[in-house]
Structures are given as structure tokens and as C-alpha cells.
Amino acid sequence: MPTTDLIKASFAALTAKKSGPTLYDLCDPLLRGGGPGDAHLRTFYGTAVANPVLRPLMGRAGLPALADPDRFAALQGAIRSARDDAAPDWAAIGREIAPLIDAVPQRHPRRPPLAGTPAMPALAEVDRVIRACAHHLLGAFTRNKGFIPAYAAFNLIGDPDFHGRDLATALVGLNARTYKNATLLFNLARAFILPNRPIAALLNPAWSGFAEPMWEPVQIRHRSAYYDAFFAEALMDYVGSGLATPDETARSKTAIAGMIEFCLATSREEVRHPVDGTPFPVVTALVRPPDVRMSKFFWKLKSDLGFGTYVPDCDTTACSLSAATQFGSADPILDQPFLDFYAGYQVRPGSNREPPSVDINDPLDFSGGIVTWIESAAGDRPFGNDLDPTLNLDVLEAAFRNHARWDIVGTPQRLDFLRGVVAFHDRLIGSGLFADPRAHIYYLPELYAAYFGRCLAAFRAMPADIQAKIDPQARFAAMRLAILDYVHHDLAAHEMNPFDAALALLALAKLGGDRARYAPALDCILRSVGEGGRKGPFKAYEWNKMKTPTRILVGGPEVTSAFVLSALAHARTALARSA
Structure with a gap:
């Protein structure tokens, strides 16, 4: 991305209107700092998702759907289960986040057909x-x-081919809990990035x-x-x-x-x-x-x-x-x-x-x-x-x-x-x-x-x-x-x-x-x-x-x-x- 475009995209992202609860509104009460449950989940959250570089950006990425207190509470319940349960129900946790990912479908670039055939070079x-x-x-x-x-x-925007149902599949199929934690939090962040166009445009x-x-x-x-x-x-x-x-x-x-x-x-x-x-x-x-x-x-x-x-x-x-x-x-x-x-x-x-x-x-x-x-x-x-x-x-x-x-x-x-x-x-x-x-x-x-x-x-x-x-x-x-x-x-x-x-x-x-x-x-x-x-x-x-x-x-x-x-x-x- 050219420097001038990067500056414009950064300004648009950092001044975007907050339109609902953010990732940090959802997760800070559960994962910020020390406390009970899986220590790695807290560490990963603080280092990879809630770090000082991303906070100003992700702090603007709100989700209007989470203004519904029942939906907000259900999502917090899934995160709490991932944090506290000895053997979390990863399929259920994935299904709770899946609709947020699928709400903004992604696709690979649509490439225009070539116009004409160039000459064969020397x-x-x-x-x-x-x-x-x-x-x-x-x-x-x-x-x-x-x-x-x-x-x-x-790339926090995620892969266009990785859908909500795939999150549940991955959370169950991956073996290491640390890797499950990373997949959970990265995809949760993705769910907040995708519908916020200025932020998504900067990151992708x-x-x-x-x-x-x-x-x-x-x-x-x-x-x-x-x-x-x-x-x-x-x-x-x-x-x-x-x-x-x-x-x-x-x-x-x-x-x-x-x-x-x-x-x-x-x-x-x-x-x-x-x-x-x-x-x-x-x-x-x-x-x-x-x-x-x-x-x-x-x-x-x-x-x-x-x-x-x-x-x-x-x-x-x-x-x-x-x-x-x-x-x-x-x-x-x-x-x-x-x-x-x-x-x-x-x-x-x-x-x-x-x-x-x-x-x-x-x-x-x-x-x-x-x-x-x-x-x-x-x-x-x-x-x-x-x-x-x-x-x-x-x-x-x-x-x-x-x-x-x-x-x-x-x-x-x-x-x-x-x-x-x-x-x-x-x-x-x-x-x-x-x-x-x-x-x-x-x-x-x-x-x-x-x-x-x-x-x-x-x-x-x-x-x-x-x-x-x-x-x-x-x-x-x-x-x-x-x-x-x-x-x-x-x-x-x-x-x-x-x-x-x-x-x-x-x-x-x-x-x-x-x-x-x-x-x-x-x-x-x-x-x-x-x-x-x-x-x-x-x-x-x-x-x-x-x-x-x-x-x-x-x-x-x-x-x-x-x-x-x-x-x-x-x-x-x-x-x-x-x-």
C-alpha cells in the first residue's frame, strides 16, 4: 500500500464511529490481567489481541448485534467456558461465534479478463x-x-475460505489447547473487524x-x-x-x-x-x-x-x-x-x-x-x-x-x-x-x-x-x-x-x-x-x-x-x- 494511501486508511480507521460493544468491552472483564482459569488464554489475549498497537484500532470496531444483552452474555459465557473449563465444549464455543463470522461473507479477488494478447518478448x-x-x-x-x-x-482479516462452521471444526480437531486458544481469539477479533469497513480496509x-x-x-x-x-x-x-x-x-x-x-x-x-x-x-x-x-x-x-x-x-x-x-x-x-x-x-x-x-x-x-x-x-x-x-x-x-x-x-x-x-x-x-x-x-x-x-x-x-x-x-x-x-x-x-x-x-x-x-x-x-x-x-x-x-x-x-x-x-x- 502506498504511503499516502496508508495514511488515509489509518486516519479513516482510527476515526471510525464506534457502533456497538467492542472486542475489549466483551473480553477485558474476562481476560485482561491475572485471574482464574487458563493462563495461556489470558496471555494470548494481552499479547496478540489487546496489545497497545491494536487497541486504538480495535477500540473503534463495535458490533451493533452485541447491544442485545442476551447475545452479549451468551458470547461471554462461551469465552468463560474456554477460560475456566477443564475440558471445554469447543464445538459449542465455536457455534456461538460462527454467526458473527458468517455475517460478513468474504471472497477471493475477482480478476478481470485480460484485454488482448501481448507480443512474445525477446x-x-x-x-x-x-x-x-x-x-x-x-x-x-x-x-x-x-x-x-x-x-x-x-493477517487478522482471516481466510476467505474459513467459515463459521470451520471454526467449530478447528476448535474440536486441533490438539493443543494453546492452539485452540489462538484460533478462538483470532477469529473472535476477525468477527469485529469484518463489519467495520475502514478497519478491514486498513488491515486487508x-x-x-x-x-x-x-x-x-x-x-x-x-x-x-x-x-x-x-x-x-x-x-x-x-x-x-x-x-x-x-x-x-x-x-x-x-x-x-x-x-x-x-x-x-x-x-x-x-x-x-x-x-x-x-x-x-x-x-x-x-x-x-x-x-x-x-x-x-x-x-x-x-x-x-x-x-x-x-x-x-x-x-x-x-x-x-x-x-x-x-x-x-x-x-x-x-x-x-x-x-x-x-x-x-x-x-x-x-x-x-x-x-x-x-x-x-x-x-x-x-x-x-x-x-x-x-x-x-x-x-x-x-x-x-x-x-x-x-x-x-x-x-x-x-x-x-x-x-x-x-x-x-x-x-x-x-x-x-x-x-x-x-x-x-x-x-x-x-x-x-x-x-x-x-x-x-x-x-x-x-x-x-x-x-x-x-x-x-x-x-x-x-x-x-x-x-x-x-x-x-x-x-x-x-x-x-x-x-x-x-x-x-x-x-x-x-x-x-x-x-x-x-x-x-x-x-x-x-x-x-x-x-x-x-x-x-x-x-x-x-x-x-x-x-x-x-x-x-x-x-x-x-x-x-x-x-x-x-x-x-x-x-x-x-x-x-x-x-x-x-x-x-x-x-x-x-x-x-x-x-
Whole structure:
């Protein structure tokens, strides 16, 4: 948001007319300061919701509906139950707040169709941007003394796909009480923000394209193996493009090796197979200081607010294994039969495994899919469990890259597992639900489309007989056409920001889309170079997100550069083939 617009929006929000009881009228008597009940709920309220920065703003956000004394009392009763009860009825608490959230429906941006088709740019212009993005990544690795950062930003407006009924689902399905507390209070604050337009406009300004820009002033820098695997793959694309100088190639390989080591060694954690107890090394989502590279202030704040426990996940493990395989790593972790481990987290009717407890991406049929979170060795699983479609693509992609090492069709059980995951994606894509943002937990449909292309490329690189065993009905061919139709007629046919354009281009290049349709995405990227100012060629955009405890976006200028670099590199190769 430009400075002048920010000043105007702040003035409008701070001078908005108070139109009913506020969040603080409701909660201060119950949660401010010390007192009985759950201490964490009080701490979270004082730190995250009732802090001196938000008070002047949220103190103007009144709700006329709460002028009804009975409704006000009922809502206070729900908060009191969350504070005082040893085992609160979280479903009832969620149902009490749900109508307030649903009173102001949200939606994703409606992108206007593109007007006309721009000319295809010269390859020299494409090469110039690829080099600029690589320079940004390598410079960030050096400046940050051995890593490339990503950033997290809280958005109090909440996720458009997270409805009132989802709050009740999440409060019941999440395991850690601290995480339930955070979800409760963030969504309660959201219920006061949404109907107060000046305040909502300040916290969630309009944007162009699909992926949300990360404009928020407070962004938390951190490091994760998931990010390192992604950045390593982008730098491998740069080396493979043939554009890197000998010095850049050496620097890139040094950076990649360091990031792979962070994934497989620093972030490694041993857990047990959820069914038979076999020990397995996996990759944790967030390591502890100093390796997390988060400031001491934010790490302490994170822990104080109840986010101190983090566990491994199937996605971080899969992406780390894939990046290591692509780089030619000989780490023994790659020799583990990971398909057998992932099978323990597959949703199967009639199995003894728990289904996803935070199933807020209904009405998906989860059968055959793999859930997100892996229990730590201590048995921790604070987020309950959910199931994300893009994660399932990452597991398939890692399996296809390691088809020989893991002998992925060597047993009936492994083949059955893979066919189950493929069937999950076939139903998702065949129904068209993959294009609905609500079907996704951590990503947008545009990223699913790009990652489907990545997965298909790995599938096609396997021997034909293995492809036929996994996909005897040629489902991948039909899925490819459906994803391409979405990219051609939706994603790349409407207004895009450079992050959207990079994902569209990646999908087109990986799936063999019509070369003429590259032009709008290429044009958007080239026109946007320089928008990042001193931080890089491009701005930070939404890469992935959490929907609980509120909408938490993850991305960064370096993330955008990495996606643009990979997209342009693959598009360049495809265009050269068609020349």
C-alpha cells in the first residue's frame, strides 16, 4: 500500500464511529490481567489481541448485534467456558461465534479478463530477468550468512475460505489447547473487524491478481527445510539453464549443498511408523534456535503464545528428499523405503488410522490421500491433522524421482498405495474442485496447477513399464488436459501479478501447454521487474498459508524471485524447442 494511501486508511480507521460493544468491552472483564482459569488464554489475549498497537484500532470496531444483552452474555459465557473449563465444549464455543463470522461473507479477488494478447518478448529480455533473480538469491544467501530467508505475516482479516462452521471444526480437531486458544481469539477479533469497513480496509487492502501481496509491516523472518529445498531447486534450475557464469555455478552449488545439508542433517528427526513402530528419519518443519534464524524476540513471543511445539510433516520431508535426489546426494536417508512410511498416513476406509480431524476443506473425498502432520517421537501432534492436495503431489513427485531406489512398484502394497494417491488426485481434478481455493489447506489452486506439472514431469521421466503399472487407466493424461484447461482459460486468461504469472508459466512449460499462451504471463513478469525496490526484483506474495489460528501468509521477495527464475528457465527451454 502506498504511503499516502496508508495514511488515509489509518486516519479513516482510527476515526471510525464506534457502533456497538467492542472486542475489549466483551473480553477485558474476562481476560485482561491475572485471574482464574487458563493462563495461556489470558496471555494470548494481552499479547496478540489487546496489545497497545491494536487497541486504538480495535477500540473503534463495535458490533451493533452485541447491544442485545442476551447475545452479549451468551458470547461471554462461551469465552468463560474456554477460560475456566477443564475440558471445554469447543464445538459449542465455536457455534456461538460462527454467526458473527458468517455475517460478513468474504471472497477471493475477482480478476478481470485480460484485454488482448501481448507480443512474445525477446529471449534476451527473459535471460536478463533470470539473471537478476539468480543474483538476488545468491546475494541473499551471502548477506544472510548461509541461508535464504522466507517471512511469515499475520493477517487478522482471516481466510476467505474459513467459515463459521470451520471454526467449530478447528476448535474440536486441533490438539493443543494453546492452539485452540489462538484460533478462538483470532477469529473472535476477525468477527469485529469484518463489519467495520475502514478497519478491514486498513488491515486487508485490495490487490491485483490472485496471490495476496505481503504488505504487512511486521514480518517474521525464519528458516525451514521446506524453504531450503525450494530455493535449492530454483538454483538448480539456474545452473541447468546454461546462463550461469562459472563463478555463479560454483556459488550456486555451494549454496545448494548447504541447504540440502540443512534439510537432511540439521532438520532431521527420528520418529516411528504410526502402524508398526519402525523407526524412520523424517524432516521437521521448524527447527529450534539458532538454526531457525528467527530473532530471539520473535522466538520467545512464538513460544509464549503457545506455538513452541512444532512437529515434522509429510510435505517438508518429501520436498527435502526430492531436492536432495535432484542434486545427487548420497545421504543414507534417501535409501529408506519412504513409500512404506507414507502409507501409514494414507486415508483408507476401514483402517484404524484417524481420519483428518481439521477437515475444513470439505467436500473433498480424502480416500487415498496422505495427511499432513507426523507425530514427533514424543507423540506430539499439536495441529491435529489435515489433508492438503498439493502436499500429495509432492509425495508422488519424490516417489517418482526415487522409483528405483524405493522400488515403488516392487510390492503389491506400494503399488496399491501409489494408485490410491493417484485416484485421490483424479477425483479432485475430475470434479473441478481443485480450482476452488476452499479445497486447499495451505496453497492456492494456481500453485497446485504448477506443482501438478512438476509431478507429471517426474512421472514421465520414469520407464514406461513403471508408468503403466502405476497408471494403467492413463489418468495422468486426462488430468493434464483438465489442468491445462484451467491454466489456459482461467489463471493465465485473467489479471495476474508476477507471482501468479510465474505459476501459470511453470504449469504451461511443465505440462506442454500452447506456447502462444506464454505471452501474457511473460509480459506480466517483465513489466513487473523493479516493483520490489531495494528488496529485490519483485515484491513478496502469498506462497503458502495457514488458515488457523488465522490467515498466516508465508513468502518473501526471495520466494518470488525463485518462482520467477524457475518459471522463466523452463519456459525458455520450451520456447527454444519450438523455435
